[in-house]
Amino acid sequence: MDETPLIVDDHDRYGRLRLISWWRQDRLAASRVLVVGAGALGNEALKNLALVGVGAIHIVDFDVVETSNLARSVFFRAVDAGRPKAEVAAERARELNPYIRVHAVNGDVARDVGLGLFAAADVVLGCLDNREARLWVNRQCWKTNTPYVDAGIQEIQGAVQIFTPPDSACYECGMTTQDYQLLNLRYSCPQLRPEDLRAGKVPTTPTIAALTAALQTQEALKILHELPCESGVAHVFSGVSTTMYSTRLTRRDDCLSHETYPEPTPIAVGCDQPARTLFDEARRIWDPSRRLTLVLERDLVTGFECRACHRTESLMIARTRVELLARACAHCNLATSPIVVSVIEEGEPLAEVPLRALGVAPFDVARLEAGPATGFFLLEADRARVLNPPAPRASNSP
Ligand SMILES: [Zn+2]
Ligand SMILES: [Zn+2]
Known part of the structure; x- marks a missing residue:
């Protein structure tokens, strides 16, 4: 325990955070977090990570800002229409906290992000809206032994799932037969419009994005501090009944995602x-x-x-x-x-x-x-x- 008396320094940006007994600002400053997706969830997660001073953040998205994003994404403005989401989000996060490094990856997580970045990240936050990308991120995290905190939202319901390779259940362990069928549909019907497949048209609100990304970031902060954090679990929040339940996922021994690569x-x-x-x-x-x-x-x-x-x-x-x-x-x-x-x-x-x-x-x-x-x-x-x-x-x- 720190023996020094509590002195509140109002000129210290992180002063109120440092008052938390287990908080380690130096540890956060030395951390690297990969945020996949710069939509409603990604905006909120990035905002939280920037506020608390995570030293290096990478934000990935292939999409551009549209007017329909403005009601749910804190970092986007009307003048940003047509600009890459990752770039805009990174720029605004740097304004929020100029003392950290925020890097934009304007590309597709499956095609444009190397395994080296997954390995260099201390934790990966999935802020995605589709199964394909989640499954890909899950496998990359397993290969590199990187903790993965996934979030998903729909209407006013949100879910956060925490996976820590190599021992916990993973995202694929929790996939149902119906999930696999929907995945296969994508490959068997190339004539389906990509914009339909890539969803992004999920009905959601900024309130559920904020709530869910907050819970997601909080779990990531526990991982970064090496605090006890349950993994292989899903925390599901219903905004309709204002209730939350947690469910433990079963680890499947025949799961195809459990390949871990040796140190390259x-x-x-x-x-x-x-x-x-x-x-x-x-x-x-x-x-x-x-x-x-x-x-x-x-x-x-x-x-x-x-x-x-x-x-x-x-x-x-x-x-x-x-x-x-x-x-x-x-x-x-x-x-x-x-x-x-x-x-x-x-x-x-x-x-x-x-x-x-x-x-x-x-x-x-x-x-x-x-x-x-x-x-x-x-x-x-x-x-x-x-x-x-x-x-x-x-x-x-x-
Ligand atoms: Zn698995
Ligand atoms: Zn021909």
Whole structure:
């Protein structure tokens, strides 16, 4: 226990927080938190993290601000319409607390965020509105042993789930047969509009977003302070009856999310370099005698094949971009089939393509196989640009 008498310093930004017996401002200042989603929940979670002085925060979102966000998102203004949500939210959070670093990732969590950032985070906050993204974040957290606090809202109901790998139940353990069916629907109906699939049209209020994100951030703060925090549980709040209940999720031994990667070996390669460079560097430090194979974490579509006229159109996209997968042949107008690639072999033409174009994200962990051996390599050349990118110039609205 701290023996010093309580002296309230009104000039200390964190003075009232420091009065809490277990509060450790230095610990928060040294923490890194990844917030996935900059919608109603993400705005609130980011606001809370900025207020309490979490030292480094990364906020991820691929979407842009729309007028319909204004009634639920504390950081957005009418003049922000059309600007990336992550960028705007980060900018406003920096205004709220200029003594912390807030980094915007204007991209998709599944395609644009490397495993290295998940590993560097002390906790990940899921502020998402769909199962696909939650499942992806859950798996990335398990691979890197990073605690994951997920939040979800609908109308005036909210839920916060806490998962701590490797031992607790995870998000996928709690998925029902119906959840899997809805996930599969996305892949079997590429003609569904992405905006329908990505939801974001869930009816919610700013009150439930604030309540739920507050509870979520509070659990994250307990994790950052290493206070006891129940994991593998869901806390569900009903605003209709003003009641809350907690339920323990059952850990499933056959759950597909429970893969934890070993500590990766840092390698002096970045995602802008070709796969060949990764193979060459890995061979220098790993020295396997067999030919190397890069196992892609995200399936890659390298082209579209028309079975009728035997023509192939080359185009590299991630297989998760279902909205781009339904393509008609330019010659006969029949439906084409995507050519899916999940490994890159040393020496093949695709090894000359930059890792980024092969679907590898900045500061990712590359999984290489040499016969029966598997090696994990962290793309160290991307570290600075991901963990500590240069601060953007302050822009005071147009
Ligand atoms: Zn699980
Ligand atoms: Zn054709």
